[in-house]
Amino acid sequence: MAMPWNMRQGFDEWVETVRYAIDWIQKQPGSSGPIGIYSYSLGGFVGLEAASDNPQVGALVDFAGGWVEGDMKPLGRMPPMLLVHGQRDHRVPYKKYVQPL
Secondary structure, X not given: OOOOOOHHHHHXXXXXXXXXXXXXXXXXXXOOOOEEEEEEOHHHHHHHHHHOOOOOEEEEEEEOOOOOEOOEOOOOOOOOEXXXXXXXXXXXXXXXXXXXX
C-alpha cells in the first residue's frame, strides 16, 4: 500500500509493472494497435511515466495525478492526454503537480 513515506520507494517498480502489463496485453492474440491508460491520483503519476516514449500507448487519461518536475524523469514523447484535475485539490496541488505539464 502506498503511503506518503514510501511512495517514492516503490515508484520505479510500479512504472515497470505497468509497462510490463502493456507489453503483455500487446502480445495477446487479437490485440492490435496502441492501448489507452486511465490513471487516478498516484496512478496518474505512474501512468504519465509509463506512457512517456512508449509507442504502445495511444492515449492517457490522468485524473487527479501529476508530475514532479526535477524529482521525476523528464517526459519524452507523449500520446494524446486528457488531464482532469481540480484547482482546489489539496492532496495533489494543481500548481505544483499539474500546471508544469
